[in-house]
Amino acid sequence: MSAQAAPLSDDALTRAMSALRSDFPALHQDVNGKPLVFLDSAASSQRPQAVIDAIARYESQDHANVHRGVHTLSHRATDLYEGAREKVRQFINAASTREIIFTSGTTESINLVANSFPGEPLQAGDEILITHLEHHANIVPWQLLCQRTGAKLVVAPVEDNGEVLAEQVISRLSSRTRMLAISAVSNALGTILPLDEIVPAARSHGICVLVDGAQATPHSDVDVRALDADFFAFSAHKMVGPTGVGVLYGRAELLEQMPPWQAGGDMIENVSFDGTTFNDLPYKFEAGTPNIAGVVGLGAAVDYLQNVGMQNIARYETLLLKYLEERLLEQGDIRLIGQAPHKAAVASFIMDDVHPHDLGTIVDQFGIAVRTGHHCAMPIMDRFNVPGTARASLAFYNNRDDIDALVDALGTVRSMFR
Amino acid sequence: MSVSDLQALYRDQVLKHAKDPYNFGKLEADAVCADGNNPLCGDKLRVCVQQSNGALDDIRFEGSGCAISMASASMMTELLKGLDTESSRKLIGAVIDMLKSNIDTEIPESLSDTPIAALGAARQYPSRIKCATLAWRAIEAVLDGQQQTTTE
Numbered sequence: 001m002s003a004q005a006a007p008l009s010d011d012a013l014t015r016a017m018s019a020l021r022s023d024f025p026a027l028h029q030d031v032n033g034k035p036l037v038f039l040d041s042a043a044s045s046q047r048p049q050a051v052i053d054a055i056a057r058y059e060s061q062d063h064a065n066v067h068r069g070v071h072t073l074s075h076r077a078t079d080l081y082e083g084a085r086e087k088v089r090q091f092i093n094a095a096s097t098r099e100i101i102f103t104s105g106t107t108e109s110i111n112l113v114a115n116s117f118p119g120e121p122l123q124a125g126d127e128i129l130i131t132h133l134e135h136h137a138n139i140v141p142w143q144l145l146c147q148r149t150g151a152k153l154v155v156a157p158v159e160d161n162g163e164v165l166a167e168q169v170i171s172r173l174s175s176r177t178r179m180l181a182i183s184a185v186s187n188a189l190g191t192i193l194p195l196d197e198i199v200p201a202a203r204s205h206g207i208c209v210l211v212d213g214a215q216a217t218p219h220s221d222v223d224v225r226a227l228d229a230d231f232f233a234f235s236a237h238k239m240v241g242p243t244g245v246g247v248l249y250g251r252a253e254l255l256e257q258m259p260p261w262q263a264g265g266d267m268i269e270n271v272s273f274d275g276t277t278f279n280d281l282p283y284k285f286e287a288g289t290p291n292i293a294g295v296v297g298l299g300a301a302v303d304y305l306q307n308v309g310m311q312n313i314a315r316y317e318t319l320l321l322k323y324l325e326e327r328l329l330e331q332g333d334i335r336l337i338g339q340a341p342h343k344a345a346v347a348s349f350i351m352d353d354v355h356p357h358d359l360g361t362i363v364d365q366f367g368i369a370v371r372t373g374h375h376c377a378m379p380i381m382d383r384f385n386v387p388g389t390a391r392a393s394l395a396f397y398n399n400r401d402d403i404d405a406l407v408d409a410l411g412t413v414r415s416m417f418r
Numbered sequence: 419m420s421v422s423d424l425q426a427l428y429r430d431q432v433l434k435h436a437k438d439p440y441n442f443g444k445l446e447a448d449a450v451c452a453d454g455n456n457p458l459c460g461d462k463l464r465v466c467v468q469q470s471n472g473a474l475d476d477i478r479f480e481g482s483g484c485a486i487s488m489a490s491a492s493m494m495t496e497l498l499k500g501l502d503t504e505s506s507r508k509l510i511g512a513v514i515d516m517l518k519s520n521i522d523t524e525i526p527e528s529l530s531d532t533p534i535a536a537l538g539a540a541r542q543y544p545s546r547i548k549c550a551t552l553a554w555r556a557i558e559a560v561l562d563g564q565q566q567t568t569t570e
Contacts, residue, residue, distance in 0.1 A: 353437075355484035357459050358428070361543055365424045374460050387460035387482055416428050417485075 008312070010319060014399070017316045020308065021397050023048040034367030037402045042187050042346055042393030043371050044237045045218060047301070051241060054300035055293050065289055067266055081292050084299030085282075088247055091302045092232065093223040098252050098281040102295050105246035106214040107137040109233035110181070112248055112285060113210055114141035116258040118230070119178070124150030127176045131169065131193070132158040133186045133380045138212040142181055151178070158383055162189040162338030166197035173202055180209045184216035188377040188391070189338025190321075190346030199229050208254070214238055214246075218395065219317055219344045221310045224249050236294065240395075241301030245294030248285070255281050262287040313396045317345045320394050324403045328392075331410065337389050348375070348389040351410065354417050356390040362416065366409040427539035427546075428485065435533070436485035439492035441499070445478045454481075454556030454567050456548050461487045465494075465556040473502045477557070484549050486540055491553035493533045503561060510558050517541065517550045 008016060021027055026046045029036050038046060058080060064073035066081045085097045094100060103109045128142045132155050139153075146153050154177070156169040173180065180202045185192050195211065202209050210231040216222055218239040224232045231254075235246040250258075260267055260278055264287035269277040278284045305313070324347050328334045333352040351359055360372035373388040374381045381388055392406060444466070445451075451466040461483030468476040477495040482488075494513075498506050512528055521541040529535055540550040559567040 357461075357484040357546070357549065358486070361546060362424060362428070373458060381460070387462070416425075417433065 007315075013312060013316050014319070016312070017396050018399055020048075021399070023050065023304075024397050025049055025052070027397060031367040031369075032365050037366075037368040037405045039392040039394065039398065039402060039406060040369045040371050041218070041395035041398075042215060042238070042375075042391065044243065045240050045395050046397065047240055047242065047297075048304050050304050051297050051300045055242060055297045058293050058296045063292070066292055067283070077292055080296050080299070081290070084295045084302075087299045087302045091222070091306065092217075092247075092249055093225050094249050095225060096252060099249055099255065101248040101250065101255070101282045101285045102290055103233075103246045103248050103285075104244055104291065105235040105237070106212060106233045107246075109231075109246055109248035110137055110210065110212065111141045112261050113231050113233075113250070114145045116261045116285075117145065117179075118208055118254045118258050122146075122149035122151045122178060125176055126151040126178045127154050127174060128152070128179045128181060129154045129156060129169070129172055129177050130181050131156045131164050131183065132383055133162070133164065133189060133191060133377065134181070134183055135187050135212065135214070136376045136378070137214075138181050138183060138210075139379070142179070152176075155379075158189075158191075158380065159340075161340055162186070162191045162343075163340040164191060164193045166194040166201075169198045170201045173205055173207060175205075177202075177205070177207050180207055181212070182209070183212045183214075184222075185213075185219065185344045186338070186377075186380070187215050187346070188375040188380050188389070189340065189348055190343040190393075191338055191340040192342040192344055194342075195227060195229075199227060203228055203230075215344065215346075218305075218313075219310075220314045230254055236298040236301060239301055240304055242294045242297035245291045245298050247298075252281060255285070260284050260287070264288040266290075308396065314344075316396055317394055320398060320400070320403070321345055321347065323400055324392060324394065324406075327403055327407045331407065331414075333414065334410070337384050337386060345394040346391060347393075348391045350386055350389055351413065354413055356388045358417075359390050359410070359413050362413045363406065363409040366405070366412070368406055368409050370406070423539065423542050427537075427542065429536055429539075431533055431536045432489045433485060435489035435492040439479075439488055441476075441478050441492065441495035443478050443480060445476060449476070449478075450560050450563075452556045452559035452565050452567060454552045454559070456483070456487065456552050458545070459484060459487070459549060461549060461552055463487065463491055463553055463556055465491070465553060465560060467557065467560045469503075472504075474498055474500065474506055479553060479556075483552065484546075486537065486546055486549040487552045490534070490537055490550045493537070494553045494557060497532060497534065498557065506557075507561060510554050510561075514551055514554050514558075517547055517554075 024046045062076045064077045066078045209229040211229040213234040217234040232249040237243040267287040335350045337348040356372040371391045449466040449468045454463045463481035465479045479491045555567045
């Protein structure tokens, strides 16, 4: 399959995606005596053999430190590392590899921006705008920043159906707003946010925009230049890559004026006890020996996804999500939390009279992995007045059989609790 | 683990306590209370104790949680009500030790005939043991004069 091919019919697309399951060794095992049904990809996705092999090859043949040695292995490691940076640049359509900073993940990417805040230092009365459905990683770094500076955290609301209305965000932008930090896709509800309306409105007021893209990159095409945000953060492990590595994309003119965050090797140009000058972008923000194997794995994950085609993935997952939501709703005792008109790959739900944790424990005995709890998004759970939900999240390697297995297991949950 | 292990945990006795817990509700204003939180699960319980002359005259709890935490809280109120502080502490310690022990460890005689023995099956599920201990940690906090406890 290739991203450039003519669009496939729904059936052909489904067959093509089913064939990809064999690329994922973890999917082919029994758990608690039943074939594994993995419906927790929004927490972390499984990895294809190509990613596992790329990391193993690097570790067994090509490892040395990057940007340091004159010897062959150091060159090889550096080529792989910088090659992955170029792959990521293409993947999100950034203008330059100078704008691609490797981090440990979305959380570190956001913390970097909160700590090296662009422009004038924040002051009391300045505002940072987020939404009610953000992941803790896009709440707490800003809360801490507000505590340090006296700035105020402003929260745009979420509608009863889980939707975020553009006007509810735009109307909260003010002359004091210094940063809009907003998800592209909600991890807890699956809501796709209307960034195409929100981002230009913020930018036209000169307000800096950071997009938490952790749940967007696994499911859809990302074009940071079309999106026009100042920053875009994401993690490898949600998009078939390894854990412990992620990306901060930032517009070069902002990154250039921002101070370094962490200091150490690789991020310097010259060090003396009289003072230090810093390296150019992106190295200014990559202190110390990086997670080279992780970056190599991320590069392989980008290759894999691009070969499948992000548009194919988005289309297939939309079909699958529709089936998942239909099957859950036809049960009669299941309520979906979050039914925004535009959603990605996530069904968060509550079963009448059954706590999500009991549900999670029981379906696990049938080999089914779902996430239960607050999904690191406690404020949005409070918003819907639930202690947590069960969440089935999809990737392109899931199929209708996975969903049918979940629904069957929910039948057992029901019979145990009635 | 298997589906029969699961049935061992979610047996009728446990579900009966969870669905219709004993001593669920509030106590008079002079009762001593502590909140128990299990942040991983979102279980939140408040346990209140009315004490006089070193005895636990009345115990109530309120809040929300999974079947395991609710059943455990309900069983706790039944087991501890009317005991003196010293016997309560002994029993609380024995229950927490039992719930934290390896699944193969036999349930001690002092507990084997009590409803809490049914929750011994929670030891199969590492992420659920904290649900079972939550109410016991909360009442321990009441006796220790603390207002909050957590199973994280």
